[in-house]
Every structure is written in structure tokens, then in C-alpha cells.
Amino acid sequence: MQEFSWQARTRSGKLLSGKLRAKSDADACSLVRNNYGFVVSLQVKESTWSSLQEKLLDSPSTLTDKQKIVFFKQLATILNSGVPLLDGMELLKQRTDVVIGKVAVKLVTHLQEGSSLASAMQKCGKTFSNLAVTLVAAGERSGELNNVFLEIADFYKKQQELKQFLYKATLYPLFLLCASVGVLIFFLLYVLPMLASVYSSLGAPPNGILQFAVQISNFLIGNGIAVCLSLVAMFFYIYYRRQIFVEFCLRLPIVRNLYAMALEIRFCKILSMLLDKGINITEAVELAAATIRQKERVRQLKIFNAALRRGEAISSALGTATEMFSPLTSELIVIGAETGYLPKLLNEAANILEQDLRDRLEKLREILAPILLLMAALVTATVVCSVVGPLFELFSALPEYK
Numbered sequence: 412m413q414e415f416s417w418q419a420r421t422r423s424g425k426l427l428s429g430k431l432r433a434k435s436d437a438d439a440c441s442l443v444r445n446n447y448g449f450v451v452s453l454q455v456k457e458s459t460w461s462s463l464q465e466k467l468l469d470s471p472s473t474l475t476d477k478q479k480i481v482f483f484k485q486l487a488t489i490l491n492s493g494v495p496l497l498d499g500m501e502l503l504k505q506r507t508d509v510v511i512g513k514v515a516v517k518l519v520t521h522l523q524e525g526s527s528l529a530s531a532m533q534k535c536g537k538t539f540s541n542l543a544v545t546l547v548a549a550g551e552r553s554g555e556l557n558n559v560f561l562e563i564a565d566f567y568k569k570q571q572e573l574k575q576f577l578y579k580a581t582l583y584p585l586f587l588l589c590a591s592v593g594v595l596i597f598f599l600l601y602v603l604p605m606l607a608s609v610y611s612s613l614g615a616p617p618n619g620i621l622q623f624a625v626q627i628s629n630f631l632i633g634n635g636i637a638v639c640l641s642l643v644a645m646f647f648y649i650y651y652r653r654q655i656f657v658e659f660c661l662r663l664p665i666v667r668n669l670y671a672m673a674l675e676i677r678f679c680k681i682l683s684m685l686l687d688k689g690i691n692i693t694e695a696v697e698l699a700a701a702t703i704r705q706k707e708r709v710r711q712l713k714i715f716n717a718a719l720r721r722g723e724a725i726s727s728a729l730g731t732a733t734e735m736f737s738p739l740t741s742e743l744i745v746i747g748a749e750t751g752y753l754p755k756l757l758n759e760a761a762n763i764l765e766q767d768l769r770d771r772l773e774k775l776r777e778i779l780a781p782i783l784l785l786m787a788a789l790v791t792a793t794v795v796c797s798v799v800g801p802l803f804e805l806f807s808a809l810p811e812y813k
Contacts (some may be wrong), residue, residue, distance in 0.1 A: 415430065415431055415432070415439040416428070416429075416430050417429060417430070417431065417439065417443045417447075417452065419443050419447040419448050420448055421447065421448040422448055427447050427448075431443070473510070473537065473538060474510060474511070474514065474538055474539075476567045476570060476571045476574075477571065478508065478511055479543075479563075479564070479567045480564045480567045480568050480571070481508070481511065482503070482564075483560040483561070483563045483567070484560070484561070484564045485503060486499060486503070486557075486560045487558075487560035487561045487564065489502060490556060490557040490560070491557050496522070496528060496556070497519065497522050497523070500515050500518050500522065501515075501519060503515035504516055504519065514535065514538055517531075517534075517535050517538075518531045518532065518535065521534050521535075527548070528547055528551060528556070529544050529545075529547045529548035532544050532547060541698055541701060542681060542684075542685075542698055542702060543563055545685065545690065545698055546559050546684060546685070546688055547559060547563075549685075549688035549689055549690060550688065552689075553689065562684060566680060566681075566684065569680070569765075573673070573765065573768075576769060576772070577673075580772040580773065580775070580776050581776075583776060583780060584776060584779040584780060584783055587780065587783040587784060587787065588783055590787075591783070591786070591787035591790065594791070595790065596631075599624065599627060599628045599631060600628065600631060600632060603624055603625060603628045604628060604632070607625050607628070665775070669768065669771065669772065670705075671708075671734070672764055672768045672771075673768065674703055674705060674708060674735075675735065675737060675740060675761075675764055676761050676764045676765050676768065677702060677703070678699050678700075678702070678703060678712075678735065679757045679758070679761035679764070680758065680761045681698070681702055682695055682757055683754045683755075683757035683758040683761065684754075685698060685699065686753055686754040686757070687754040692719060692753075693716055693719050696712060696715065696716045696719065699712075700712040700713065700716070707734060708732075708734060708735050711731060711732040711733075711734055711735050712732060712735060714731040714732070715728050715729070715731045715732040715735070718731055724748075725744060725745065725748040726745045726748070729741050729744065729745070737764070739760060739763065739764075740757075740760045740764070743756040743757070743759065743760045744756065744757065744760070
């Protein structure tokens with residue numbers, strides 16, 4: 412059954428309109444004519460889901476890391492089962508995931524025009540990174556596309572797992588911090604005004620820390636909307652100027668060291684994948700450097716790559732990228748270059764660094780949690796003592812308590 416919107420004119424000339432459901436245009440037209448009069452217009456009305464689906468299909472086809480994992484894993488499974496690439500793409504078009512389906516439609520179109528898969532991926536704009544395009548091109552040359560798809564899926568999976576670990580490592584300390592701030596705000600907005608009224612009724616106006624806290628409470632209550640709007644504006648400002656905030660955080664020694672490790676892990680894994688597929692080392696370094704967003708390290712990698720292009724030994728060129736590579740990684744790179752196992756040792760270095768990063772984050776969380784709890788307890792104790800303490804002194808000074 413389809414839904415139709417219609418307009419009809421009665422014998423008296425009155426224009427009517429409405430909606431109805433029918434199996435076909437002819438049935439709908441017959442129903443309108445028999446019940447209302449001359450049919451002026453009749454149009455199929457798309458369902459909300461159809462309209463939503465169409466809008467999604469017309470939206471930019473940006474794949475999340477999770478969708479990339481699914482996409483490449485399914486392509487590998489299809490190729491391993493003996494299905495040709497183009498037929499496999501046709502199967503992906505039928506997926507319920509609208510975004511993956513749209514990407515498959517674009518790829519099928521380019522493949523039918525005679526493009527290679529790597530070229531078709533490149534024509535999809537920002538959907539696929541240069542890294543994925545280069546690896547697929549290498550896989551097409553070597554005839555190992557299925558293995559390349561699995562490696563790309565595994566790379567995105569490990570990246571996602573590392574992001575989730577970082578998120579979980581910072582979640583509990585952030586929760587403690589937010590909970591402490593929430594308790595403090597609740598105290599200032601609800602508890603303190605009641606205590607202030609008690610002091611006033613007893614003829615003892617607040618002073619010292621209590622007076623300061625009451626002033627803050629009155630300001631928050633009297634300017635609640637302005638404060639909320641200011642906080643929202645601050646949030647959006649930080650969000651849109653987050654690069655400045657990130658650069659500030661990266662100046663903190665602990666954050667800087669952890670971030671450097673994460674960049675080194677990513678670079679080593681990508682470089683290992685590219686070299687393993689037969690990509691020239693200078694081209695591989697250039698592609699891997701494009702995934703790094705820290706300006707100083709990108710600058711050092713360009714100098715490092717320029718030294719390799721001049722024909723310098725890799726052991727000598729490493730001296731130009733001291734901030735990018737840890738001593739362990741540098742040593743493994745030199746050994747790998749001398750023995751011919753550079754891709755394998757780069758991957759090994761990335762695995763060692765990743766485990767080290769996880770251990771450091773776990774220790775940092777174990778240290779931060781009690782520190783934040785202690786700080787929250789100290790703030791709470793200070794507020795309680797400064798507010799409730801004088802109240803007890805006041806009650807004890809009353810005659811009936813003597």
C-alpha cells in the first residue's frame with residue numbers, strides 16, 4: 412500500500428485536498444473520483460523513513476572507524492569466498508547500514524567505468540585516507556587484496572581499542588571531578604541560602620569564608636541565566652578553539668609524554684604496514700607523516716625523509732628526528748634496516764610502546780583517583796567547618812544551652 416496526497420474539485424467548484432492509501436495510482440484516482448469529484452492532482456507521498464533514508468543517502472559518506480572495520484572485514488570475507496570484487500561491492504550495496512551502502516554505490520559506479528579499486532576509493536573524496544588508498548593499490552599490484560583488507564581492518568580496530576582504553580582511563584577521574592563540582596554547586600545554591608537565613612534569624616550575620624560563600628551563592632542565584640549562558644558560550648568557544656586548548660595541555664609534562672608515545676605508536680604501525688607492502692621507504696615515511704598532526708614532529712619527519720632521499724644511512728638520518736623516536740624504537744629501526752626485517756621490528760616497537768602506554772595510563776589513573784578524592788574531601792571539610800562550625804558556636808552561646 413502506498414500513501415497519496417490528492418486534490419479534487421467538486422461539481423460545485425469547491426477545491427478539496429487530502430491523503431489516502433491505495434495499492435496503485437489507478438486505484439487512488441478511482442477512489443478520489445468516486446468520492447469527491449474531478450481529480451486535479453495526485454502524488455505519491457513518501458514515508459518518513461524513505462525521506463530520511465534519501466536524506467542520508469544524499470549526505471556526505473564519511474565512515475567512522477567502526478564502519479571502516481566492518482567495511483574492510485566484509486570485503487575480505489567476500490573475496491576469500493571467491494566472489495569477484497564488483498559482485499562483492501554489489502552485495503555491500505544491499506547492507507542496512509546506509510552510509511556503507513552509499514560508499515559501495517559510489518565504488519561500484521567508478522569500478523564499472525573501468526577504474527581500479529584504489530582509484531575508485533580516491534575518487535570518493537575524504538571517505539578513505541591516503542594510507543588506505545596506497546595499501547589497496549599495493550594489494551592490487553601483488554594480488555593480495557583480501558590480506559590488505561584484513562590488515563586495514565585490524566589497524567582501525569587497534570586504533571579504536573586504544574582510543575577506548577584512553578577514554579576509560581580518563582573517565583573515572585573526570586567523573587570524580589564533575590561530581591565534586593556538582594556537590595559544591597548544590598551546596599552553594601540550596602544548602603547555603605538556608606544556613607544564611609538561620610544566621611540572619613539569630614542576629615549573627617555571616618563573616619569570613621562564610622560571607623564570601625554567601626556572596627557567591629547570591630550571585631549565582633541572582634544571575635543564574637547569565638551564568639548558564641556564559642558557561643555555554645565558554646563551552647562552544649573551547650570547542651571551536653580546541654586546538655589552542657590541546658596545545659596548552661600538550662605543554663604539561665605528563666600529557667606531552669603520553670601524547671608523544673601515542674603518535675610514535677601510530678607512526679610505527681603505519682610505516683610497518685606500508686613497508687611490508689613494498690612501498691618505498693621515503694614514500695612510506697611521507698604517507699605516515701601525513702597522519703601526524705603535531706607540527707614539530709611533522710617538521711622533524713620531513714627533515715628525516717629529506718636525509719633518506721639524499722642517500723644517508725637510516726642510522727644517521729634518525730638523528731634529525733629525536734623527538735619522534737624513542738631510544739628503543741631508534742635501536743630497533745637500525746637493527747631492522749641492517750637485517751632486512753624493518754617492517755617486523757617497527758611493528759614490534761609499536762606493540763612494546765602500546766603496552767608501555769597502557770601501563771602508564773593505568774598507573775596514572777590509580778594515582779589520580781585518590782588525589783581527586785582527597786581534594787574533594789578537603790574542599791568539603793573546609794566548607795562544612797567554615798559554615799557549620801560558627802553555627803554550633805552560636806548555639807552553644809545561647810542561654811538555654813549553658
